[in-house]
Amino acid sequence: MKDFEARLKDIEEKGLTRTLITLPGSGGRFVLDGKEYLNFSSNDYLDLANDSRVKKAAIAAVEKFGSGSGGSRLMCGTLTLHEELEKKLADWAGFEEAIVFGSGFLANTGVISALAGAGDTVYFDKFDHASIIDGVMLSGAAWKRYRHNDLGELERMLEKSAGNSFIIADSVFSMDGDLADVIKLKGLSDKYGAFLIIDEAHAIGVFGEGIGLCAQKNIKPDLITGTFSKAFGGYGGFAVCSSAVKKLLINSARSFIFSTALPPACLGGAIKALEIIREEKELGSSLLDNSSYFHGLLRGAGLKLPEFSSQIIPVMIGDNRHSVKAAELLWEEGIYAKAIRPPTVPKGTARLRLSVTLSHTKQALKTAAEKIARAAQKAGLI
Ligand SMILES: Cc1ncc(COP(=O)(O)O)c(C=O)c1O
Incomplete structure:
Protein backbone atom coordinates (compact mmCIF):
# COMPACT_ATOMS: atom_id res chain seq x y z
CA MET A 1 0.00 0.00 0.00
CA LYS A 2 1.37 3.40 -0.93
CA ASP A 3 2.01 5.95 1.76
CA PHE A 4 -0.44 8.69 0.80
CA GLU A 5 0.59 10.88 3.75
CA ALA A 6 4.23 10.82 2.62
CA ARG A 7 3.19 11.81 -0.89
CA LEU A 8 1.15 14.71 0.42
CA LYS A 9 4.07 15.84 2.60
CA ASP A 10 6.36 15.74 -0.41
CA ILE A 11 3.90 17.88 -2.42
CA GLU A 12 3.70 20.34 0.46
CA GLU A 13 7.49 20.56 0.87
CA LYS A 14 7.84 21.51 -2.77
CA GLY A 15 5.28 24.33 -2.38
CA LEU A 16 2.95 22.51 -4.76
CA THR A 17 -0.12 21.87 -2.63
CA ARG A 18 -3.32 22.44 -4.59
CA THR A 19 -6.43 23.54 -2.74
CA LEU A 20 -9.99 24.32 -3.75
CA ILE A 21 -11.51 27.73 -3.44
CA THR A 22 -15.29 28.05 -3.34
CA LEU A 23 -16.74 31.04 -5.17
CA PRO A 24 -20.29 32.37 -5.04
CA GLY A 25 -20.71 32.34 -8.81
CA SER A 26 -18.99 32.02 -12.16
CA GLY A 27 -17.89 34.80 -14.47
CA GLY A 28 -15.37 37.61 -14.35
CA ARG A 29 -16.68 39.30 -11.18
CA PHE A 30 -18.04 38.11 -7.88
CA VAL A 31 -18.89 39.46 -4.44
CA LEU A 32 -17.65 37.59 -1.36
CA ASP A 33 -18.43 38.73 2.19
CA GLY A 34 -19.54 42.08 0.80
CA LYS A 35 -16.27 42.68 -1.08
CA GLU A 36 -16.14 42.83 -4.88
CA TYR A 37 -13.52 40.74 -6.69
CA LEU A 38 -12.42 40.68 -10.29
CA ASN A 39 -11.89 37.12 -11.42
CA PHE A 40 -8.87 36.73 -13.71
CA SER A 41 -8.92 32.94 -13.57
CA SER A 42 -12.15 32.43 -15.47
CA ASN A 43 -12.23 31.01 -19.00
CA ASP A 44 -15.70 32.45 -19.54
CA TYR A 45 -14.03 34.71 -22.10
CA LEU A 46 -17.13 36.19 -23.70
CA ASP A 47 -19.05 36.52 -20.44
CA LEU A 48 -21.72 34.14 -21.74
CA ALA A 49 -22.04 31.96 -18.63
CA ASN A 50 -24.35 34.56 -17.13
CA ASP A 51 -25.85 35.85 -20.36
CA GLU A 280 -21.87 39.03 -32.91
CA LYS A 281 -18.68 38.50 -34.82
CA GLU A 282 -16.86 41.36 -33.08
CA LEU A 283 -16.94 39.79 -29.58
CA GLY A 284 -13.58 38.06 -29.95
CA SER A 285 -11.79 41.06 -31.40
CA SER A 286 -13.16 43.32 -28.62
CA LEU A 287 -11.77 40.86 -26.09
CA LEU A 288 -8.39 40.88 -27.80
CA ASP A 289 -8.38 44.71 -27.89
CA ASN A 290 -9.08 44.87 -24.16
CA SER A 291 -6.51 42.17 -23.46
CA SER A 292 -3.84 44.04 -25.42
CA TYR A 293 -4.68 47.23 -23.49
CA PHE A 294 -4.32 45.33 -20.18
CA HIS A 295 -1.07 43.70 -21.31
CA GLY A 296 0.33 47.16 -22.12
CA LEU A 297 -0.60 48.49 -18.68
CA LEU A 298 0.98 45.54 -16.87
CA ARG A 299 4.14 45.74 -18.93
CA GLY A 300 4.29 49.48 -18.39
CA ALA A 301 4.20 48.79 -14.64
CA GLY A 302 7.33 46.64 -15.00
CA LEU A 303 5.84 43.17 -14.76
CA LYS A 304 7.59 40.33 -16.55
CA LEU A 305 5.33 39.33 -19.44
CA PRO A 306 5.90 37.65 -22.78
CA GLU A 307 4.82 39.49 -25.95
CA PHE A 308 1.08 39.99 -26.29
CA SER A 309 -0.70 37.13 -28.06
CA SER A 310 -4.14 36.50 -26.63
CA GLN A 311 -6.60 36.97 -23.77
CA ILE A 312 -4.40 34.71 -21.61
CA ILE A 313 -1.62 36.76 -20.02
CA PRO A 314 0.97 34.96 -17.89
CA VAL A 315 2.87 37.00 -15.30
CA MET A 316 6.09 35.05 -14.99
CA ILE A 317 7.38 34.62 -11.43
CA GLY A 318 9.49 31.45 -11.36
CA ASP A 319 9.48 30.38 -7.74
CA ASN A 320 6.48 28.32 -6.57
CA ARG A 321 6.09 29.95 -3.18
CA HIS A 322 6.55 33.48 -4.53
CA SER A 323 3.79 32.88 -7.03
CA VAL A 324 1.43 31.69 -4.27
CA LYS A 325 2.38 34.72 -2.18
CA ALA A 326 1.68 37.04 -5.13
CA ALA A 327 -1.75 35.43 -5.60
CA GLU A 328 -2.49 35.98 -1.88
CA LEU A 329 -1.52 39.65 -2.12
CA LEU A 330 -3.76 40.07 -5.15
CA TRP A 331 -6.63 38.46 -3.28
CA GLU A 332 -6.27 41.14 -0.59
CA GLU A 333 -6.59 43.72 -3.39
CA GLY A 334 -9.82 42.13 -4.66
CA ILE A 335 -8.19 40.35 -7.60
CA TYR A 336 -8.56 36.62 -8.00
CA ALA A 337 -5.76 35.10 -10.06
CA LYS A 338 -4.52 31.60 -9.50
CA ALA A 339 -0.85 30.75 -9.11
CA ILE A 340 0.06 28.13 -11.70
CA ARG A 341 2.89 25.82 -10.69
CA PRO A 342 4.53 22.59 -11.86
CA PRO A 343 3.54 20.05 -13.02
CA THR A 344 0.97 22.19 -14.88
CA VAL A 345 3.89 24.30 -16.16
CA PRO A 346 7.61 23.41 -16.39
CA LYS A 347 9.76 23.61 -13.24
CA GLY A 348 11.00 27.13 -12.44
CA THR A 349 8.24 28.82 -14.48
CA ALA A 350 5.54 29.28 -11.83
CA ARG A 351 3.33 32.19 -12.75
CA LEU A 352 0.09 34.00 -12.31
CA ARG A 353 -2.19 33.21 -15.23
CA LEU A 354 -4.47 36.14 -15.95
CA SER A 355 -7.33 35.65 -18.34
CA VAL A 356 -9.28 38.65 -19.50
CA THR A 357 -13.01 38.30 -20.15
CA LEU A 358 -15.62 40.62 -21.60
CA SER A 359 -16.94 41.20 -18.10
CA HIS A 360 -13.82 43.29 -17.44
CA THR A 361 -14.36 46.84 -18.68
CA LYS A 362 -11.38 48.96 -19.69
CA GLN A 363 -11.81 50.96 -16.49
CA ALA A 364 -11.82 47.75 -14.42
CA LEU A 365 -8.69 46.59 -16.26
CA LYS A 366 -6.96 49.87 -15.50
CA THR A 367 -7.79 49.60 -11.79
CA ALA A 368 -6.79 45.93 -11.79
CA ALA A 369 -3.42 46.72 -13.40
CA GLU A 370 -2.72 49.29 -10.67
CA LYS A 371 -3.62 46.78 -7.97
CA ILE A 372 -1.53 44.06 -9.56
CA ALA A 373 1.46 46.42 -9.77
CA ARG A 374 1.00 47.33 -6.09
CA ALA A 375 0.87 43.66 -5.07
CA ALA A 376 3.90 42.87 -7.24
CA GLN A 377 5.83 45.64 -5.51
CA LYS A 378 4.88 44.28 -2.10
CA ALA A 379 5.97 40.82 -3.22
CA GLY A 380 9.32 42.24 -4.39
CA LEU A 381 8.67 41.24 -8.00
CA ILE A 382 9.19 44.68 -9.50
C1 LIG B 1 -6.21 23.34 -24.56
C2 LIG B 1 -7.30 22.65 -23.77
N1 LIG B 1 -7.91 21.58 -24.31
C3 LIG B 1 -8.88 20.94 -23.65
C4 LIG B 1 -9.32 21.36 -22.43
C5 LIG B 1 -10.40 20.59 -21.73
O1 LIG B 1 -11.64 21.17 -21.93
P1 LIG B 1 -12.80 20.95 -20.85
O2 LIG B 1 -12.54 21.89 -19.74
O3 LIG B 1 -14.05 21.23 -21.60
O4 LIG B 1 -12.72 19.53 -20.41
C6 LIG B 1 -8.72 22.47 -21.84
C7 LIG B 1 -9.09 23.04 -20.53
O5 LIG B 1 -9.70 22.66 -19.68
C8 LIG B 1 -7.68 23.12 -22.52
O6 LIG B 1 -7.05 24.17 -21.97
Whole structure:
Protein backbone atom coordinates (compact mmCIF):
# COMPACT_ATOMS: atom_id res chain seq x y z
CA MET A 1 0.00 0.00 0.00
CA LYS A 2 1.37 3.40 -0.93
CA ASP A 3 2.01 5.95 1.76
CA PHE A 4 -0.44 8.69 0.80
CA GLU A 5 0.59 10.88 3.75
CA ALA A 6 4.23 10.82 2.62
CA ARG A 7 3.19 11.81 -0.89
CA LEU A 8 1.15 14.71 0.42
CA LYS A 9 4.07 15.84 2.60
CA ASP A 10 6.36 15.74 -0.41
CA ILE A 11 3.90 17.88 -2.42
CA GLU A 12 3.70 20.34 0.46
CA GLU A 13 7.49 20.56 0.87
CA LYS A 14 7.84 21.51 -2.77
CA GLY A 15 5.28 24.33 -2.38
CA LEU A 16 2.95 22.51 -4.76
CA THR A 17 -0.12 21.87 -2.63
CA ARG A 18 -3.32 22.44 -4.59
CA THR A 19 -6.43 23.54 -2.74
CA LEU A 20 -9.99 24.32 -3.75
CA ILE A 21 -11.51 27.73 -3.44
CA THR A 22 -15.29 28.05 -3.34
CA LEU A 23 -16.74 31.04 -5.17
CA PRO A 24 -20.29 32.37 -5.04
CA GLY A 25 -20.71 32.34 -8.81
CA SER A 26 -18.99 32.02 -12.16
CA GLY A 27 -17.89 34.80 -14.47
CA GLY A 28 -15.37 37.61 -14.35
CA ARG A 29 -16.68 39.30 -11.18
CA PHE A 30 -18.04 38.11 -7.88
CA VAL A 31 -18.89 39.46 -4.44
CA LEU A 32 -17.65 37.59 -1.36
CA ASP A 33 -18.43 38.73 2.19
CA GLY A 34 -19.54 42.08 0.80
CA LYS A 35 -16.27 42.68 -1.08
CA GLU A 36 -16.14 42.83 -4.88
CA TYR A 37 -13.52 40.74 -6.69
CA LEU A 38 -12.42 40.68 -10.29
CA ASN A 39 -11.89 37.12 -11.42
CA PHE A 40 -8.87 36.73 -13.71
CA SER A 41 -8.92 32.94 -13.57
CA SER A 42 -12.15 32.43 -15.47
CA ASN A 43 -12.23 31.01 -19.00
CA ASP A 44 -15.70 32.45 -19.54
CA TYR A 45 -14.03 34.71 -22.10
CA LEU A 46 -17.13 36.19 -23.70
CA ASP A 47 -19.05 36.52 -20.44
CA LEU A 48 -21.72 34.14 -21.74
CA ALA A 49 -22.04 31.96 -18.63
CA ASN A 50 -24.35 34.56 -17.13
CA ASP A 51 -25.85 35.85 -20.36
CA SER A 52 -29.62 35.91 -19.95
CA ARG A 53 -30.21 34.49 -23.47
CA VAL A 54 -27.91 31.52 -22.82
CA LYS A 55 -29.42 30.88 -19.38
CA LYS A 56 -32.94 31.03 -20.80
CA ALA A 57 -32.05 28.55 -23.57
CA ALA A 58 -30.51 26.17 -21.03
CA ILE A 59 -33.61 26.37 -18.82
CA ALA A 60 -35.92 25.87 -21.80
CA ALA A 61 -33.95 22.76 -22.81
CA VAL A 62 -34.34 21.32 -19.30
CA GLU A 63 -38.09 22.08 -19.31
CA LYS A 64 -38.53 20.31 -22.63
CA PHE A 65 -36.04 17.43 -22.42
CA GLY A 66 -35.38 16.95 -18.70
CA SER A 67 -32.36 17.28 -16.49
CA GLY A 68 -30.31 14.36 -17.73
CA SER A 69 -29.87 12.64 -21.08
CA GLY A 70 -30.62 9.19 -19.69
CA GLY A 71 -27.83 7.21 -21.29
CA SER A 72 -24.82 7.15 -23.54
CA ARG A 73 -25.19 8.46 -27.08
CA LEU A 74 -25.36 4.95 -28.53
CA MET A 75 -28.00 3.75 -26.07
CA CYS A 76 -30.77 6.29 -25.58
CA GLY A 77 -28.84 9.52 -24.96
CA THR A 78 -28.92 11.09 -28.43
CA LEU A 79 -31.55 13.82 -28.39
CA THR A 80 -32.65 16.09 -31.21
CA LEU A 81 -30.61 18.76 -29.41
CA HIS A 82 -27.37 16.81 -29.98
CA GLU A 83 -28.19 16.55 -33.64
CA GLU A 84 -29.08 20.22 -33.91
CA LEU A 85 -25.89 21.33 -32.15
CA GLU A 86 -23.70 19.03 -34.26
CA LYS A 87 -25.26 20.26 -37.52
CA LYS A 88 -24.83 23.89 -36.52
CA LEU A 89 -21.25 23.39 -35.35
CA ALA A 90 -20.21 21.64 -38.56
CA ASP A 91 -21.81 24.31 -40.69
CA TRP A 92 -20.20 27.12 -38.68
CA ALA A 93 -16.73 25.58 -38.69
CA GLY A 94 -16.91 24.53 -42.34
CA PHE A 95 -16.51 20.77 -41.79
CA GLU A 96 -18.66 17.88 -42.99
CA GLU A 97 -19.52 16.78 -39.49
CA ALA A 98 -19.29 17.57 -35.81
CA ILE A 99 -19.49 15.21 -32.85
CA VAL A 100 -20.29 16.30 -29.31
CA PHE A 101 -18.51 14.80 -26.28
CA GLY A 102 -19.04 15.13 -22.53
CA SER A 103 -16.21 17.67 -22.21
CA GLY A 104 -13.18 19.02 -24.04
CA PHE A 105 -11.04 16.62 -22.02
CA LEU A 106 -13.17 13.67 -23.13
CA ALA A 107 -13.11 14.90 -26.74
CA ASN A 108 -9.30 14.90 -26.82
CA THR A 109 -8.81 11.58 -25.04
CA GLY A 110 -11.59 9.97 -27.10
CA VAL A 111 -10.52 11.29 -30.50
CA ILE A 112 -6.79 10.65 -30.13
CA SER A 113 -7.09 7.18 -28.63
CA ALA A 114 -9.64 6.18 -31.26
CA LEU A 115 -7.73 7.42 -34.30
CA ALA A 116 -4.12 6.63 -33.35
CA GLY A 117 -2.91 3.20 -32.32
CA ALA A 118 -0.07 0.71 -32.21
CA GLY A 119 2.25 1.19 -35.20
CA ASP A 120 1.45 4.91 -35.50
CA THR A 121 3.49 7.82 -34.18
CA VAL A 122 2.02 10.94 -32.61
CA TYR A 123 4.06 14.17 -32.62
CA PHE A 124 2.90 16.83 -30.23
CA ASP A 125 3.96 20.09 -28.60
CA LYS A 126 5.53 19.96 -25.12
CA PHE A 127 3.00 22.55 -23.93
CA ASP A 128 -0.09 20.73 -25.25
CA HIS A 129 -2.94 20.29 -22.80
CA ALA A 130 -3.00 17.33 -20.38
CA SER A 131 -5.99 15.81 -22.19
CA ILE A 132 -3.88 15.51 -25.35
CA ILE A 133 -1.09 13.81 -23.42
CA ASP A 134 -3.57 11.39 -21.84
CA GLY A 135 -5.19 10.68 -25.21
CA VAL A 136 -1.80 9.84 -26.69
CA MET A 137 -0.93 7.56 -23.74
CA LEU A 138 -4.26 5.76 -24.06
CA SER A 139 -3.82 5.27 -27.81
CA GLY A 140 -0.87 2.88 -27.53
CA ALA A 141 0.86 4.76 -30.38
CA ALA A 142 4.53 5.71 -30.25
CA TRP A 143 4.97 9.40 -29.47
CA LYS A 144 7.46 12.23 -29.59
CA ARG A 145 7.11 15.66 -28.04
CA TYR A 146 8.78 18.58 -29.81
CA ARG A 147 10.03 21.63 -27.91
CA HIS A 148 7.31 24.22 -27.50
CA ASN A 149 6.50 25.76 -30.89
CA ASP A 150 9.80 24.46 -32.32
CA LEU A 151 8.53 23.36 -35.72
CA GLY A 152 12.12 22.90 -36.94
CA GLU A 153 12.49 20.13 -34.39
CA LEU A 154 9.10 18.74 -35.41
CA GLU A 155 10.22 18.58 -39.04
CA ARG A 156 13.44 16.79 -38.12
CA MET A 157 11.32 14.23 -36.28
CA LEU A 158 8.93 13.86 -39.22
CA GLU A 159 11.81 13.33 -41.67
CA LYS A 160 12.67 10.13 -39.80
CA SER A 161 9.09 9.05 -39.35
CA ALA A 162 7.79 5.69 -40.62
CA GLY A 163 4.17 4.50 -40.66
CA ASN A 164 1.13 6.66 -40.03
CA SER A 165 1.77 9.85 -38.20
CA PHE A 166 -0.32 12.42 -36.34
CA ILE A 167 0.54 15.99 -35.38
CA ILE A 168 -1.38 17.49 -32.47
CA ALA A 169 -1.14 21.03 -31.12
CA ASP A 170 -3.17 23.56 -29.14
CA SER A 171 -3.76 26.68 -31.23
CA VAL A 172 -3.72 28.95 -28.16
CA PHE A 173 -1.63 27.46 -25.35
CA SER A 174 -3.60 27.39 -22.13
CA MET A 175 -0.95 28.46 -19.63
CA ASP A 176 1.18 30.74 -21.85
CA GLY A 177 -1.48 32.27 -24.06
CA ASP A 178 0.85 32.16 -27.05
CA LEU A 179 -0.16 30.83 -30.45
CA ALA A 180 0.88 27.86 -32.55
CA ASP A 181 1.98 28.55 -36.10
CA VAL A 182 -0.99 26.68 -37.55
CA ILE A 183 -0.04 27.57 -41.14
CA LYS A 184 3.36 25.88 -40.76
CA LEU A 185 1.78 22.94 -38.95
CA LYS A 186 -0.61 22.47 -41.85
CA GLY A 187 2.32 22.71 -44.30
CA LEU A 188 4.23 20.02 -42.39
CA SER A 189 1.21 17.75 -42.14
CA ASP A 190 0.70 18.03 -45.91
CA LYS A 191 4.39 17.50 -46.69
CA TYR A 192 4.73 14.40 -44.49
CA GLY A 193 1.21 13.01 -44.89
CA ALA A 194 0.45 13.39 -41.18
CA PHE A 195 -3.10 13.67 -39.80
CA LEU A 196 -3.35 17.13 -38.21
CA ILE A 197 -5.41 17.72 -35.06
CA ILE A 198 -5.66 21.24 -33.63
CA ASP A 199 -7.19 21.86 -30.22
CA GLU A 200 -8.91 25.24 -30.43
CA ALA A 201 -10.21 25.25 -26.82
CA HIS A 202 -8.91 28.77 -26.07
CA ALA A 203 -9.20 30.19 -29.60
CA ILE A 204 -12.87 29.46 -30.21
CA GLY A 205 -14.99 32.54 -29.58
CA VAL A 206 -11.88 34.71 -29.74
CA PHE A 207 -9.97 34.37 -33.01
CA GLY A 208 -11.27 34.20 -36.59
CA GLU A 209 -14.63 35.84 -35.83
CA GLY A 210 -15.08 33.22 -33.14
CA ILE A 211 -14.44 30.15 -35.28
CA GLY A 212 -10.84 29.88 -34.14
CA LEU A 213 -7.24 30.49 -35.13
CA CYS A 214 -7.32 28.02 -38.06
CA ALA A 215 -10.23 29.93 -39.58
CA GLN A 216 -8.38 33.21 -39.05
CA LYS A 217 -5.29 31.83 -40.79
CA ASN A 218 -7.44 30.23 -43.46
CA ILE A 219 -6.22 26.68 -42.96
CA LYS A 220 -8.19 23.49 -42.42
CA PRO A 221 -6.66 20.73 -40.29
CA ASP A 222 -8.04 17.19 -40.54
CA LEU A 223 -9.83 17.59 -37.23
CA ILE A 224 -10.39 20.34 -34.68
CA THR A 225 -11.32 19.73 -31.06
CA GLY A 226 -13.04 22.36 -28.95
CA THR A 227 -14.97 22.94 -25.80
CA PHE A 228 -18.20 24.60 -24.69
CA SER A 229 -16.58 25.19 -21.29
CA LYS A 230 -14.69 28.37 -22.11
CA ALA A 231 -15.93 31.06 -24.55
CA PHE A 232 -19.30 29.28 -24.87
CA GLY A 233 -19.78 29.80 -21.13
CA GLY A 234 -21.14 26.28 -20.55
CA TYR A 235 -19.84 22.75 -20.45
CA GLY A 236 -19.10 20.01 -22.98
CA GLY A 237 -16.70 19.31 -25.81
CA PHE A 238 -16.71 18.55 -29.51
CA ALA A 239 -14.72 17.68 -32.60
CA VAL A 240 -15.32 18.78 -36.20
CA CYS A 241 -14.10 16.41 -38.89
CA SER A 242 -15.04 14.44 -42.04
CA SER A 243 -18.07 12.10 -42.19
CA ALA A 244 -15.80 9.04 -42.27
CA VAL A 245 -13.89 10.14 -39.18
CA LYS A 246 -17.12 10.86 -37.32
CA LYS A 247 -18.41 7.37 -38.13
CA LEU A 248 -15.16 5.88 -36.85
CA LEU A 249 -15.35 7.95 -33.66
CA ILE A 250 -18.93 6.81 -33.02
CA ASN A 251 -17.67 3.25 -33.34
CA SER A 252 -14.44 3.47 -31.42
CA ALA A 253 -14.04 6.57 -29.22
CA ARG A 254 -14.38 5.09 -25.74
CA SER A 255 -15.17 8.40 -24.01
CA PHE A 256 -18.05 8.81 -26.49
CA ILE A 257 -19.33 5.23 -26.29
CA PHE A 258 -19.01 4.53 -22.59
CA SER A 259 -20.08 7.81 -21.04
CA THR A 260 -23.48 9.43 -20.63
CA ALA A 261 -24.44 11.94 -23.31
CA LEU A 262 -24.13 15.67 -22.65
CA PRO A 263 -27.32 16.78 -20.83
CA PRO A 264 -30.01 19.12 -22.23
CA ALA A 265 -29.02 22.24 -20.26
CA CYS A 266 -25.51 22.14 -21.73
CA LEU A 267 -26.85 21.53 -25.23
CA GLY A 268 -29.48 24.27 -25.11
CA GLY A 269 -26.94 26.72 -23.70
CA ALA A 270 -24.32 25.78 -26.30
CA ILE A 271 -26.77 26.18 -29.20
CA LYS A 272 -27.65 29.69 -28.02
CA ALA A 273 -24.00 30.61 -27.33
CA LEU A 274 -23.09 29.45 -30.83
CA GLU A 275 -25.85 31.58 -32.28
CA ILE A 276 -24.56 34.63 -30.37
CA ILE A 277 -20.93 34.05 -31.34
CA ARG A 278 -21.98 33.57 -34.96
CA GLU A 279 -24.03 36.74 -35.06
CA GLU A 280 -21.87 39.03 -32.91
CA LYS A 281 -18.68 38.50 -34.82
CA GLU A 282 -16.86 41.36 -33.08
CA LEU A 283 -16.94 39.79 -29.58
CA GLY A 284 -13.58 38.06 -29.95
CA SER A 285 -11.79 41.06 -31.40
CA SER A 286 -13.16 43.32 -28.62
CA LEU A 287 -11.77 40.86 -26.09
CA LEU A 288 -8.39 40.88 -27.80
CA ASP A 289 -8.38 44.71 -27.89
CA ASN A 290 -9.08 44.87 -24.16
CA SER A 291 -6.51 42.17 -23.46
CA SER A 292 -3.84 44.04 -25.42
CA TYR A 293 -4.68 47.23 -23.49
CA PHE A 294 -4.32 45.33 -20.18
CA HIS A 295 -1.07 43.70 -21.31
CA GLY A 296 0.33 47.16 -22.12
CA LEU A 297 -0.60 48.49 -18.68
CA LEU A 298 0.98 45.54 -16.87
CA ARG A 299 4.14 45.74 -18.93
CA GLY A 300 4.29 49.48 -18.39
CA ALA A 301 4.20 48.79 -14.64
CA GLY A 302 7.33 46.64 -15.00
CA LEU A 303 5.84 43.17 -14.76
CA LYS A 304 7.59 40.33 -16.55
CA LEU A 305 5.33 39.33 -19.44
CA PRO A 306 5.90 37.65 -22.78
CA GLU A 307 4.82 39.49 -25.95
CA PHE A 308 1.08 39.99 -26.29
CA SER A 309 -0.70 37.13 -28.06
CA SER A 310 -4.14 36.50 -26.63
CA GLN A 311 -6.60 36.97 -23.77
CA ILE A 312 -4.40 34.71 -21.61
CA ILE A 313 -1.62 36.76 -20.02
CA PRO A 314 0.97 34.96 -17.89
CA VAL A 315 2.87 37.00 -15.30
CA MET A 316 6.09 35.05 -14.99
CA ILE A 317 7.38 34.62 -11.43
CA GLY A 318 9.49 31.45 -11.36
CA ASP A 319 9.48 30.38 -7.74
CA ASN A 320 6.48 28.32 -6.57
CA ARG A 321 6.09 29.95 -3.18
CA HIS A 322 6.55 33.48 -4.53
CA SER A 323 3.79 32.88 -7.03
CA VAL A 324 1.43 31.69 -4.27
CA LYS A 325 2.38 34.72 -2.18
CA ALA A 326 1.68 37.04 -5.13
CA ALA A 327 -1.75 35.43 -5.60
CA GLU A 328 -2.49 35.98 -1.88
CA LEU A 329 -1.52 39.65 -2.12
CA LEU A 330 -3.76 40.07 -5.15
CA TRP A 331 -6.63 38.46 -3.28
CA GLU A 332 -6.27 41.14 -0.59
CA GLU A 333 -6.59 43.72 -3.39
CA GLY A 334 -9.82 42.13 -4.66
CA ILE A 335 -8.19 40.35 -7.60
CA TYR A 336 -8.56 36.62 -8.00
CA ALA A 337 -5.76 35.10 -10.06
CA LYS A 338 -4.52 31.60 -9.50
CA ALA A 339 -0.85 30.75 -9.11
CA ILE A 340 0.06 28.13 -11.70
CA ARG A 341 2.89 25.82 -10.69
CA PRO A 342 4.53 22.59 -11.86
CA PRO A 343 3.54 20.05 -13.02
CA THR A 344 0.97 22.19 -14.88
CA VAL A 345 3.89 24.30 -16.16
CA PRO A 346 7.61 23.41 -16.39
CA LYS A 347 9.76 23.61 -13.24
CA GLY A 348 11.00 27.13 -12.44
CA THR A 349 8.24 28.82 -14.48
CA ALA A 350 5.54 29.28 -11.83
CA ARG A 351 3.33 32.19 -12.75
CA LEU A 352 0.09 34.00 -12.31
CA ARG A 353 -2.19 33.21 -15.23
CA LEU A 354 -4.47 36.14 -15.95
CA SER A 355 -7.33 35.65 -18.34
CA VAL A 356 -9.28 38.65 -19.50
CA THR A 357 -13.01 38.30 -20.15
CA LEU A 358 -15.62 40.62 -21.60
CA SER A 359 -16.94 41.20 -18.10
CA HIS A 360 -13.82 43.29 -17.44
CA THR A 361 -14.36 46.84 -18.68
CA LYS A 362 -11.38 48.96 -19.69
CA GLN A 363 -11.81 50.96 -16.49
CA ALA A 364 -11.82 47.75 -14.42
CA LEU A 365 -8.69 46.59 -16.26
CA LYS A 366 -6.96 49.87 -15.50
CA THR A 367 -7.79 49.60 -11.79
CA ALA A 368 -6.79 45.93 -11.79
CA ALA A 369 -3.42 46.72 -13.40
CA GLU A 370 -2.72 49.29 -10.67
CA LYS A 371 -3.62 46.78 -7.97
CA ILE A 372 -1.53 44.06 -9.56
CA ALA A 373 1.46 46.42 -9.77
CA ARG A 374 1.00 47.33 -6.09
CA ALA A 375 0.87 43.66 -5.07
CA ALA A 376 3.90 42.87 -7.24
CA GLN A 377 5.83 45.64 -5.51
CA LYS A 378 4.88 44.28 -2.10
CA ALA A 379 5.97 40.82 -3.22
CA GLY A 380 9.32 42.24 -4.39
CA LEU A 381 8.67 41.24 -8.00
CA ILE A 382 9.19 44.68 -9.50
C1 LIG B 1 -6.21 23.34 -24.56
C2 LIG B 1 -7.30 22.65 -23.77
N1 LIG B 1 -7.91 21.58 -24.31
C3 LIG B 1 -8.88 20.94 -23.65
C4 LIG B 1 -9.32 21.36 -22.43
C5 LIG B 1 -10.40 20.59 -21.73
O1 LIG B 1 -11.64 21.17 -21.93
P1 LIG B 1 -12.80 20.95 -20.85
O2 LIG B 1 -12.54 21.89 -19.74
O3 LIG B 1 -14.05 21.23 -21.60
O4 LIG B 1 -12.72 19.53 -20.41
C6 LIG B 1 -8.72 22.47 -21.84
C7 LIG B 1 -9.09 23.04 -20.53
O5 LIG B 1 -9.70 22.66 -19.68
C8 LIG B 1 -7.68 23.12 -22.52
O6 LIG B 1 -7.05 24.17 -21.97
